[in-house]
Amino acid sequence: MRRLFIILSLLATCGTWTGLRAQATTSAQQDKTHLLLILDCSNSMWDKWQSDSKIKVTQQVLLRLLDSIEGQNHIDMALRVFGHLNNHDLGTQLEVPFGPDNLYKLRSKIKTLVPNGGCTAASALNNSLKDFPRDAHSRNIILIITDGLDECDGSICDVARQVNGSGSVVQTFIIGIGSPENFKSQLDCAGRFTLLTDEERFAETLYQIFLLSDQKALLTLDVVDADRRPYETDIPLALFDHATHTLRHATIHHFGSDSPVDTLEVDPLLTYDITLATKPPVQLNDQHFTPGRHTRLQIVAPQGTLRLHMPSKRTAFQMPDYSVLVRRHGDPTILATQRLGATEHYLAGAYDIDVLSLPVLHLDNVSIRSGSDTDMQIPLPGQLALTKPPFPTTGSIFALQADGLRWVCDLDPTNMNERIVLMPGNYQVVLRPADDSSYDAVQTAQFTIHSAQQTGLTLK
DSSP states (O other), rough: OOHHHHHHHHOOHHHHHHHHHHHOOOOSSOOOEEEEEEEEGGGGSSSSSSEEEHHHHHHHHHHHHHHHHTTTTTTTEEEEEEOOOOOOOTEEEEEEOOOOTHHHHHHHHHHOOOOOOOHHHHHHHTGGGSOOOOOTTEEEEEEEEEEOOOOOOSSSSHHHHHHHHHSSOSSEEEEESSOOOOHHOOOOSSSEEEEEETTHHHHHHHHHHHHHHHOOOEEEEEEEEOOOOOOOOOOEEEEETTTTTOOOEEEEEOBBBBBBOOOEEEETTSEEEEEESSSSSSEEEOOOOTTEEEEEEEEEEEEEEEEEOOOOOOOOOOOOOEEEEEEEEOSSSOOOOEEETTTEESOOOOOOEEEEEEEEEEEEEEEEEEEEEEEEEEOOOOEEEEOOSSSSSEEEEEEEETTTEEEEEEETOOSSEEEEEEEEEEEEEEEEEOOOGGGGGOOEEEEEEEEEOOOOOOOO
């Protein structure tokens, strides 16, 4: 017991707190941290644990801890208790709500707690969300202290998933005191679990949780190429909460000799999924960072550029503004759309490209290399000047290919003088009167389109 009080006395000193806290923050203005303590006061807390009963040891540790954090206005505490009402009541109650200058109320309540009931940890956790103030800029943390020896309702894991997935609570800590080893497997699902088999670690563990509740971590992201050279720049990136999928940070990564790479202040209590908005995106999931430390994380994202364009040549007709669809090679999903003539960045790899011309120009397995420019020139189209009979017709244009005909487009039945811009190649037009369905009325004609030239075709 003497060693326990030595630890408590050391943790209560102002110098220790100030020194540790100075490492924890890099900004003068801090967000409020709301820490809800959920305390077990079921009958088993009367059981002896080394020097005294579990409840007495817990009260001593908590009271000394409150002394050590007094004056830290950025941390606000509240107390919810379960198992203390009476032998037949398995309810839970918020005994001390969040509020300014409530340390006196916390001390008074902790001193007078008397274990008197059953285990309702799941109910207490289920009611915890309504205990926190509505403050979008606060960090809400739950700390459960329990011995876990009473029969619970068995649903705490389900409740914990709802609480931790709500987006309101950034972390749930659980301290199991004087508990059997199998207790860890029962409550490990509810949050970060620490099993204490001796009381000497109690104060240190509890204080470390309070210290964590105040700390931030620094993160610098280096986007590098295949040779680990940090030259990639101006790429949007986002950090999401892994548990809730909510956006936590969004910025644009910049690298250059004119300015240092940005450093983000992140919450070490959260696990992050990082998405770098390259084409295709690069993702790093399940990332967590050490409190009070500066982590420099490399994201390998080698990029090259892609540009498709046509020769610069004057034509007697207006050139269409073609769109270009880009897919990963072998993947039918459209990755990006770019304009003809535009330059876009893509991760190094192989791509399938469709230029939305008539007919669509397919470019398969185009290689984009890291740090290189892929510049591709496509043919200039030509124009078909089609004159049709002076009555409504229906028809289509087909491209002549080695394996047969490929449909290109349908003709306008009301337009007797169509102008259609087509890629160079050999074609066939099929036409028949709109009011005559006989095979004898069908007209066909083949023609050739040359780049930048107009081809005339008349059907009578």
